[in-house]
Amino acid sequence: MDTREFDVVVIGGGSTGENLADVVVRGGLTAALVEAELVGGECSYWACMPSKALLRGTEALAAARAVDGARQAVTGEQDVAATLARRDTFTHGWDDASQAGWVAGAGIELLRGTGRLDGERTVVVTDTDGQGTRLTARHAVAVCTGSEAAVPPADGLREVGPWTPREATSAKEAPGRLLVVGGGYVGCEMATAWAALGSQVTLLQRGPRLLPDLEPEAGEAVAEALRAAGVDVRPGTEVTAARREGTEVVLTTAGGELRGDEVLVAVGRRPRTGDLGLDTVGLPPGEYLDVDDSLQVRGLPWAYGVGDVNNRRQLTHMGKYQARQAGAAIVARARGEQVSLADWSPFVATADRLATPSVVFTAPQVASVGLTRAAAERAGVAHRVVQYDMGGVAGASLHADGYTGTAIALVDTDREVLLGVTFVGPAVAELVHAATVAVAGEVPIARLWHAVPAYPTMSEIWLRLLEGYRDAADRSSSSSA
CATH class of the missing domain: 3.30.390.30 (FAD/NAD-linked reductase, C-terminal dimerisation domain)
Incomplete structure (x- = not known):
């Protein structure tokens, strides 16, 4: 097995990992970026960019129709095929060549494959052919593997092949009937998008209102708008079982059965740490990483957990923010400098608990x-x-x-x-x-x-x-x- 040494090894080439690697390289260190899928990660290909591209046409039409004089110029409906094609331009057809080119231009070494910890400061990368490369880090290993969609334990739900946010943002056509389980950010945005693109949407929320973590007025306004757009919004509805009957998905709830062509499960996230080798450094697999405000993993001064993987704020811009702060802390420590953990220090992440901005791109x-x-x-x-x-x-x-x-x-x-x-x-x-x-x-x-x-x-x-x-x-x- 080949062995290579870098100052910093970053596991996960999404937006968080890219930014952290860029910061440390700009600070004079060498960095390896390990990615098993597409460089750019969830945001570029299955979350922020494609979802907002799906929603933008609906928003633009609504804005025109809301102004007398412009309203009269809107004589047609949204072109679904053109909307999906425009979305595909933002994902570059799910091709990461441009992102990989940026990584190379930034002086970051890209290794494609699955990265797994193998003891202190060591990462083993296994490529698609099963070949391994052992990476050792002089200063730090940054875990930026993010999160993935969670599927609740309702009987049969996983077996029906539900959509996760990945399928919802990359679908090639609008489903005739879409059942959406979960009334948070993703559920509300995707209900808005696909209803506008022709799907008959039913939105199920286990709790009493949509967007429960926001002000009540927000959830009430979004629910009202979704209903006006033809979405069947059902708060207080929990899915207890699911099955397939031919091409139909059948969901069982206390209020009866619901049928659709596809079901989107959007009820939360879980960390991508299950097969990361955490056990080789004394940490439990499958758990979020516990970090201090410099994003250093508690008890492992050489390890950093940055972005969704620490569950502080699961938002792209906050992952990038954490990456900048963690990268600055890694560079400072590599130089032998003292890193202050005081509020507003240039080496710590405090905005993710004091001033986190977010936008739900519904109507x-x-x-x-x-x-x-x-x-x-x-x-x-x-x-x-x-x-x-x-x-x-x-x-x-x-x-x-x-x-x-x-x-x-x-x-x-x-x-x-x-x-x-x-x-x-x-x-x-x-x-x-x-x-x-x-x-x-x-x-x-x-x-x-x-x-x-x-x-x-x-x-x-x-x-x-x-x-x-x-x-x-x-x-x-x-x-x-």
Whole structure:
């Protein structure tokens, strides 16, 4: 077996692994990147890019139809074949040649095959022909293997060959009847996409509302919009069994049986660590990696767990953020420098617990950052909630006739800084970064008054939220006087 040595060995060539390898190479170290599938990973081929490409045509048509004058120009329906073809351009037809070219151009050594730990600082890579290469790392091994779709233990569900998010984003045609199990981000987005592309969609959510981790207004608005689009939304519905009858999938629930042509299971993720060799370094296989804020695996100072594999925040942009921070920490330690774990150190990941932005690309969109009301209450933080109808903002009413949406802000009443912000409505995704800056930077409310929004844009919602907070504070002062 060939043996090669690098400063850093990265297992997993998705967006997280690519970014980490790039950071350490830029820092003067050598890096090997090990990938068993496609370089670029889940986001490029089966998640963010293809899913948003599937949704964009629906969004564009809705935006045109929401403006009188433009509405009359929309005389046809969405072309399904063209939409799927456009999606395929974003995945490069599931060919990673361009991504592999970028890796080579960045000075990163790419090894194709399955990487498995084989003791301290050692990774064995097995290629498709069964040939092995032993890699040793002078400084660090970074595990960036991500996560995969979980299938709940309902009787027969795994055996019916369910779609996971991979099949849902790469399907070559719209299924006639699609059953979606799970009302989180993926379930709601894929229900939106395939309903618009002609499928009869039924969305099943075990809990009482969609998007349960977000503000209640978000799940309510998305459920209402899905129903208006013809989706059969069924909260409080748990699948207990599944079977195939010919080409049909049959799901059993307490409310009876449901039939479809395909079933998408979108109920969560599990770590890709089952066959990673964790047992060779004293860790349990199949578990998420426990890491500190520099993404170093606790108890293994040479090992790092970055991205989905540590279960801190399973979002592409947060994986890339963690990769930058972990890469900087690896480079600093390789140079013999001290790495501080204090908040806002350049070597630690803190934004993934303090100011994580996310967008659900449904119709309406849901964009949020920081804490929800429920999370603030659980944390025991004194706060005030400010809510405003976005339809009352001039920029929103210009964006769409009869614009409806909601903005919710949580303010820490002791420190008078934002704890979290949620926007629900058409085209709100581009509002969330301003909120992220305010939350992550702990910008005082008094200073935000001087961040004047341009008129007439939807960003004027910031002025309305500040006015709402001021008025609520004034009322509170008056009542306590």
